[in-house]
Amino acid sequence: MLGKRTTLDLFERRLHTYVITDAIRDANVLRFSVEYVGRYRERNGSRNNVDIEVQGINRRELLESDDRVSKILDYLLAYHNVKTSHRKFTSIFAVASVPLLIKYYEELRRRYEAGEHDLRVATIFTWQANATSADADGYGFAPDVDDQTTALTPDHRDKLETFLTHYNEQFGVKQSIADGKAFDNYRKDIAKRIKGREYKNAKDADRIDILLVVNMFLTGFDAKAVNTLYVDKNLKHHGLIQAFSRTNRIFTEDKSQGKIVSFRNLKPATDDALALFSDRNADEQVFLAPYADYADDFRTALERLRAITPTPASVDDLVDEEADLAFVMAFRALVRLLNVLQSFADFSWLDLGITEQEYYDYRSKYLDLKDEVVRQGEQSEVVSILDEVDFEVELIRRDRINVRYILKLLAELSRSRGADREQRRRQITSLLAGEVQLRSKRALIEEFIENHLPPSGNESETEAAFAEFWDERKQAHLHRISVAEGIPIAALRELIDEYFYSGQQPSQEELIGELETAPSILRRVGVAERLLGKILEVIEIFEDGVE
Known part of the structure; x- marks a missing residue:
């Protein structure tokens, strides 16, 4: 818009549209998987004290309660490694207000000091009186101003200074928030650490696992190594699409989708945003299918694999390169589906029709075949039909197995x-x-x-x-x-x-x-x-x- 005038007012027709469905179709960005976590109930006042589910609950005393914060962090700590491929990727945790952010950070810190986790948590937020304005995120757009109703106090700045001492100790730096320039340098240092994970020479010592924010970094910040957004705030419209899109930049093969874990009922807001910025029938293009659908696809792919090699041992009996290629392609399809399935909290090997051990036995044969192709390529000038096959080794790398x-x-x-x-x-x-x-x-x-x-x-x-x-x-x-x-x-x-x-x-x-x-x-x-x-x-x- 130009003042209150839109492109349509100025030019009488829309010059061009390129929305998220176009970007996904063109393979410029990934799709999203969205999980809604948490149910909230209230007493109905009856003699039996029966619980009834509350739809669209928006009560500050509940949403910022210590018990709710604790339960959400129980979930986050239980599934964070799954969501981020065992910390290969960084996550952003967007919350509704500075006071709520402080609660989350202090509880995470308490658990860290108690030895309950070793995640590297960083945070940054503004504390000035105008922190609820449209430029509160530092990028010219506030994704969500509805929750910014709590007055900010000097205590919030003191809290951030305390959190900054943790940051400096963790990364061996001397960042400050003494003035605007120092604050901006702190923001840039966080951005550099997250974006730096995109490069091969990235050092694990620079790793940030979770970045806690209110509005900052939810727009105008692109980092391929971010794959998960935890949400505890009422995003909507353009702000929702922008925040979700922090996670879906294309990176390595094992980043198959942007992952959204919402601790609020954002389904209506998500549907509205999708309708506003693409169309109402875009769900299948933008969002992953349910877990059960991928489990069905996996079992179908497994049938194809077993038609070629009924057991892992039968891979050794394949008679020629055409048969080898058929096995490689069939197993690669299985790997791709498993990569998506393992991102769901519901994942279980019992749903897939194959034991974990049998799968890894097949995987061992797959890697043996890859090694053999490399050896033969080094020793012979004869071109093999397998020479150009992408074995997608990144998809089967598990960093925790060392x-x-x-x-x-x-x-x-x-x-x-x-x-x-x-x-x-x-x-x-x-x-x-x-x-x-x-x-x-x-x-x-x-x-x-x-x-x-x-x-x-x-x-x-x-x-x-x-x-x-x-x-x-x-x-x-x-x-x-x-x-x-x-x-x-x-x-x-x-x-x-x-x-x-x-x-x-x-x-x-x-x-x-x-x-x-x-x-x-x-x-x-x-x-x-x-x-x-x-x-x-x-x-x-x-x-x-x-x-």
Whole structure:
């Protein structure tokens, strides 16, 4: 609008429309999954004190009650890892007012200090007298002003300063809100940490898991690494669409949709906003189908997979590349559906017609086939029909399954006996074969199990023995590279450490400059590429996933 004049007033016809349904159709953004969580009941005054459900409840004393805040955080902490792919992504938690935000933050902090969670929570809000105005979010639009009825006080600024000390301690910085410029620098620091997760060299130490806000960051802020919006406020119209759209920027393969978890009944407001900014029949284009529909699709896809390979073991009997390709495509369809299903709070393997173990056995065969395609491609110039297949490894990566997790299983293995021991051993073997980030470590971990696993079953003793074993094998590996490439071990370690912590690959000049004898000009590129490959291999085997 220009003052009170619209585009239609100025030009007599609409020049162009491009709404969310267009963007989704063009694959510029993702669809949304929306879950409405929570039911509210009140006493009906009858002699039996029967509960009746209250529709469209909007009572401040209930919505800001300690009990409700506690129950919502119980849910959030129970499902946050599921929603964010085990913290690969950041979430935004939008609440109705500064006082309510303070309640949420302080309860999250209390639970953090009590050891009930280790999420990294940040927050930012304005406290000035005009915080309810249309520019309260700092981006020229307030998504929701209906709830901004509580007068803000100097105490709110004091609270933010306290929360900022937590932020500074957590990230080792010295942010301030002493004046407008300092406040804006704080906002920029938060934005940088969230957007920084988009890049390969992102450091886990910079990770923000949950950003608590009232209006800020709900418009005008695009970060591909945000995938979940928790909502406890009455969004509507353009503000609702804008807030939801913080989550649906296209990123990696395992970000299949923007996830909205609403603790208020926003269904009517969502329908109205969708009708206003697209059309009333756009639901199927904008929102994911219900969980049950995807479970049905999964079972159908599973039937197709079993028609090709009835069991995981039958993958080994596939006779040619066409059969291999059929299996890869059938299993990939299963992976895509599972990625969506696991984002629902209702997810259960019992709904899918396959056990978790059988699925991971199929997955191990899928990864074996991928590795074989890579090996053959390196050894042969003959083009395979599988060479161009995208195996979508990102979709089956589980960040929580790392070496530390395996060490806990190893301690349990040491304590077990008989059939239980054999079952635990099979579980570990299956994980090593099926987890992307563990496959490169498989031979070494199996060697540790066979020859170095302490019999006590004590976790700290197991970890100490493994750390010693791992360091010995790493040093031996570095020594072999040093001898083969003619590079001092100290220089090799420095190159590896620099790359691991910065994410920046060393240049050809840096690599060649560390060699004891410089190769000829014609051989430099080949030597540098080979050395870089060995550095990346060391990081993949000995560093990635070892925490």
